[in-house]
Amino acid sequence: MVRHIIAAIAGLLAVWAIVYMAQLDREVHKLQRIHEVIEKSKLEVPVAKGQTASQQPQSAGGVAQKEESEAEKKLKVLKEKAGRMSAFDVSPLYRRNCASCHGINGEGGIGPKLIGKSEEYIHQALLDFKSGKRKNYVMYGLLQNMKEEQLTQLSQEIASFAQKLKASQ
Ligand code: HEC
Numbered sequence: 001m002v003r004h005i006i007a008a009i010a011g012l013l014a015v016w017a018i019v020y021m022a023q024l025d026r027e028v029h030k031l032q033r034i035h036e037v038i039e040k041s042k043l044e045v046p047v048a049k050g051q052t053a054s055q056q057p058q059s060a061g062g063v064a065q066k067e068e069s070e071a072e073k074k075l076k077v078l079k080e081k082a083g084r085m086s087a088f089d090v091s092p093l094y095r096r097n098c099a100s101c102h103g104i105n106g107e108g109g110i111g112p113k114l115i116g117k118s119e120e121y122i123h124q125a126l127l128d129f130k131s132g133k134r135k136n137y138v139m140y141g142l143l144q145n146m147k148e149e150q151l152t153q154l155s156q157e158i159a160s161f162a163q164k165l166k167a168s169q
Contacts, residue, residue: 088164091157093150097142098158106161111138119159126151 087105095104101111108114114122128134130143130151143151 088161088168090161091153094154094157097146098154101138105165106158114158115161115165117159119155122158123151123155126155 090099090104098111098114101109102114103109106114125134126139126143129136129139130146132140146154
């Protein structure tokens with residue numbers, strides 16, 4: 001008799017366990033569904049908001065305008081560069097070795113502006129850079145392979161930039 005009762009209890013427990021597990025399963029499914037719905041609604045938020053329909057073109061327009069003004073800026077810079085490039089001709093010696101830092105017409109860039117400096121000043125600066133008296137690695141390295149003659153040439157040419165620029169305007 002006791003065995004029967006125990007068996008009955010065990011059976012009941014088993015049934016209960018099955019039902020409980022099924023319920024848990026459903027719960028999990030529910031949670032999953034809720035999660036899915038939340039995820040979906042998140043995705044739909046930007047689309048579902050009625051106002052965004054009217055806002056989007058505006059913001060898109062704003063971006064386009066920004067891009068436009070940036071393109072304009074770039075164009076301006078290019079035009080300025082082109083303007084500077086065409087101000088007057090420079091020697092290949094200057095263009096190849098110096099223009100990248102001091103500007104195609106000596107207007108300055110990475111290196112200081114050279115327009116308006118005298119031949120003596122430039123020549124002395126070049127000599128000092130080359131000898132290491134005036135310390136600058138870039139100028140020092142650059143001038144190591146240059147002959148005295150080229151330094152004089154460059155000094156003369158750079159000193160003439162101011163006049164050439166005036167003549168070109
Ligand atoms: C890689 C960049 C670079 C190149 C290329 C370059 N320079 Fe320079 N130059 C500099 C910098 C930076 C200085 C500033 C150094 C300092 O004052 O210590 C300078 C300084 C000078 C100065 C002194 C200017 C002043 O106001 O005292 C002269 C002159 C000069 N450079 C001429 C030239 C010549 C000529 C060439 C071509 C042979 C040349 N540079 C190439 C970067 C460059």
